[in-house]
Amino acid sequence: MAVNIFYFLIFPGLLFASVVGALLSWFDRKITARVQFRIGPPLLQPFFDFFKLLLVKETILPKHGSPLIFLITPIFAVFGATMAGVFILLPLFNITTGFRGDLLVIFYLLTIPSFSYIIGALASANPLAAVGGSREMKLILSYELTFLLFIAGIIMKCSQQFDLYTIIKTQQEGSPFIGSISGVLLFIVGIFCIQAKLALVPFDMPEAEAEITGGIFIEYSGATYAMIKLSKYIMLFILPALLIALLMNGFRLDGINILWAVLKVLSVVLLITLIRNTNPRIKIKQAIRFFMLWMNLLAVIALILIAFGY
Amino acid sequence: MDESTGCYCADIDCIWILNTETVGFKNYCFKKSLWVFHFGGASCNNCDIEILDCLTPRHDLERFGILLVGSIRHADVLLVNGSINTHDKERLIEIYNQAPKPLLVVAIGACGCTGGIFAEGYTFAGPVDKIIPVNAYIPGCPPKPEAIIAGIVKLVENS
Numbered sequence: 245m246a247v248n249i250f251y252f253l254i255f256p257g258l259l260f261a262s263v264v265g266a267l268l269s270w271f272d273r274k275i276t277a278r279v280q281f282r283i284g285p286p287l288l289q290p291f292f293d294f295f296k297l298l299l300v301k302e303t304i305l306p307k308h309g310s311p312l313i314f315l316i317t318p319i320f321a322v323f324g325a326t327m328a329g330v331f332i333l334l335p336l337f338n339i340t341t342g343f344r345g346d347l348l349v350i351f352y353l354l355t356i357p358s359f360s361y362i363i364g365a366l367a368s369a370n371p372l373a374a375v376g377g378s379r380e381m382k383l384i385l386s387y388e389l390t391f392l393l394f395i396a397g398i399i400m401k402c403s404q405q406f407d408l409y410t411i412i413k414t415q416q417e418g419s420p421f422i423g424s425i426s427g428v429l430l431f432i433v434g435i436f437c438i439q440a441k442l443a444l445v446p447f448d449m450p451e452a453e454a455e456i457t458g459g460i461f462i463e464y465s466g467a468t469y470a471m472i473k474l475s476k477y478i479m480l481f482i483l484p485a486l487l488i489a490l491l492m493n494g495f496r497l498d499g500i501n502i503l504w505a506v507l508k509v510l511s512v513v514l515l516i517t518l519i520r521n522t523n524p525r526i527k528i529k530q531a532i533r534f535f536m537l538w539m540n541l542l543a544v545i546a547l548i549l550i551a552f553g554y
Numbered sequence: 555m556d557e558s559t560g561c562y563c564a565d566i567d568c569i570w571i572l573n574t575e576t577v578g579f580k581n582y583c584f585k586k587s588l589w590v591f592h593f594g595g596a597s598c599n600n601c602d603i604e605i606l607d608c609l610t611p612r613h614d615l616e617r618f619g620i621l622l623v624g625s626i627r628h629a630d631v632l633l634v635n636g637s638i639n640t641h642d643k644e645r646l647i648e649i650y651n652q653a654p655k656p657l658l659v660v661a662i663g664a665c666g667c668t669g670g671i672f673a674e675g676y677t678f679a680g681p682v683d684k685i686i687p688v689n690a691y692i693p694g695c696p697p698k699p700e701a702i703i704a705g706i707v708k709l710v711e712n713s
Contacts, residue, residue: 273616282614289619292586296630300584302654304627457624465627465654 256333258326258478265477266290268513272480275517290477294470303466309369317364318464318471324356325478332486335409336495345406350486351395354441357475358384361450361460368463376459379528380443380450386535387440387447393543394437397430398490400550412494420493425554429546431491433539435515438483440535442476445520449528484512584630584656585710587619591629593649596672597636600696601663605633607699615703618710631658631706634682637665637672643679650686658709659688662702664695 251257269290277284305311331350334341343349362380365373401421402411421427440447451459464472488494488508495505526534594602608615609622623629626649638646650657661682664670669681682688692705 277614277616281611283617284614285616285619286586289587292583292619295579295583296587299580300656301630302656304652304654453624458628461628462625463627469628 251330251334251339252326256337257330258322261326261329261333261478261481262474265479265481266294268480268484268509269477271510271513272517272520275514276521279518279521290473294473294477297465297470297473298467301466301469303468304463306368306370306463309463310367313367314364314463315468317360317367318468318475321357321360321364321475322471322478324353324360325475325482328353328356329478329482329485332408332482332489335407335412336485336489338495338497340409343407346408347395347399347406347411350408351392354483354486355384355388357479358441360475361472364464365460365462370463372456372458373460373462375456376450376452376462379452380460382528383440383443383447383450383531386532387437387539390433390535390539390543391437391441393540393547394430394433395490397426397433397543397546397550400547401426401430408489412489415493416496420491422491426546426549427491429542429549431487433543433546434487434491435512435519436535436539438487439516439519440531441483442479442516444516446523446526447531448525449531452525480513481509484509484516487512588630588658588706588710589621589623589628590631590633591623591626591649591653593632593634593646595634595636595638595642595646595665597663597665601635601666604696604699604702605635605662608702613699613703615706618706620706626653629653629657631660631709632686633660633662634686634688635662635666637669637675638679638682638685639672639675639677640679641677643685646682646685658690659686660690660692660705660709661688662692662705663697664693667691667693670695 253259267287267290270285270287273289274284303315306314328350331341331346331353335346358380362377365377365380398411398421399406402414405411405414415421422431443450449459451461456462461469461472488505492508492512495501495508497505592602592605607613609620620631626632632650632653634646636642650659659682661667665672666682669678672678673681679685683691690705690709692702694701697705
């Protein structure tokens with residue numbers, strides 16, 4: 245029991261995932277700044293942002309909405325992200341849980357933050373938040389099937405094993421899944437799903453600073469917004485970690501391999517950041533078409549290739 | 555809110571961040587992460603352009619942790635520029651009310667600080683500091699981006 249609480253709160257759960265996620269968020273902002281020929285924020289900037297929101301700023305509750313749901317949904321978001329983080333990071337750090345179906349649990353837990361944002365936005369009774377919530381809902385509907393096909397592809401590649409630990413071990417004993425044609429296709433599908441799950445720029449219509457001024461987060465201030473930032477930091481770490489676990493051999497924690505593990509995380513985040521910096525925001529209709537048609541097509545091609553053994 | 559004049563006075567929230575001795579860590583985090591919301595009154599757009607200039611690659615205020623945010627609920631600094639006419643006054647008070655405290659207010663440009671050439675106009679509703687409490691003034695028509703950065707630095711150092 246004490247071990248489980250330690251897993252959830254300290255390592256690899258809340259504390260570890262959020263600190264690493266905050267540093268990755270700094271990396272993301274720094275790369276963005278370098279792409280735009282700026283200097284960028286200092287290393288501890290995400291921590292300053294978080295503690296300012298948590299400790300200094302006032303929290304304002306909506307007058308016409310439901311204050312309780314408005315307050316509680318950011319905590320659900322952090323809980324969902326942390327829980328998914330524990331399930332993803334334990335196998336990555338070679339700690340076996342003995343749980344044979346954790347990939348499906350991760351799939352469900354990863355949707356909790358998005359749903360919490362929607363419920364919180366609708367509870368704030370702000371029309372722009374409602375627009376953002378409806379866009380986020382459509383975005384979820386469009387990428388979830390693609391993400392499920394992506395996971396199905398991994399399960400087929402690993403001879404019907406639903407266990408993240410077994411998937412990582414299979415790759416470490418054989419070769420990483422990305423080293424085949426179907427693996428490359430799955431990687432492309434996965435990276436776009438991550439982009440949509442993180443609501444980064446081609447798919448950031450729920451937040452859309454320019455048109456709906458923050459969208460789903462428009463009414464959040466102070467500590468509640470700090471919780472949302474925290475869940476965003478955690479998601480920025482665990483989703484690339486999930487991609488690395490499923491396709492890129494996982495982590496090995498001995499000697500020089502620690503450096504490789506860090507470089508893998510940084511390169512996936514770098515790819516996400518570069519996609520975010522070189523693309524405009526697309527309309528929600530285009531996003532649905534992109535996932536429903538093209539990404540699903542790519543995923544189905546990958547599944548057919550896996551069935552034939554490529 | 556003072557009902558007789560329709561004006562705001564600096565309240566307790568605005569005073570405690572000025573006290574650097576008692577709240578070291580909180581104050582440090584606040585100073586390092588100022589998120590800016592931009593309120594343009596009846597402006598001629600020169601000050602707006604110069605404010606946006608501060609966030610471009612040449613001046614890059616993000617090195618100091620300053621970000622432009624879209625929602626007033628996320629703001630720490632309210633930049634007000636342009637002459638405030640009777641129409642803008644209600645909106646400015648409403649925006650100020652909607653912001654989470656502590657909030658720093660910066661009046662930018664001659665119109666924001668004093669009224670400039672509109673000070674005698676019949677729709678003019680007073681410079682910004684007659685409507686809401688102001689923490690810093692950056693005069694100029696328009697002020698250069700360097701002047702705006704210098705003003706923000708002075709605000710951060712003295713707050």
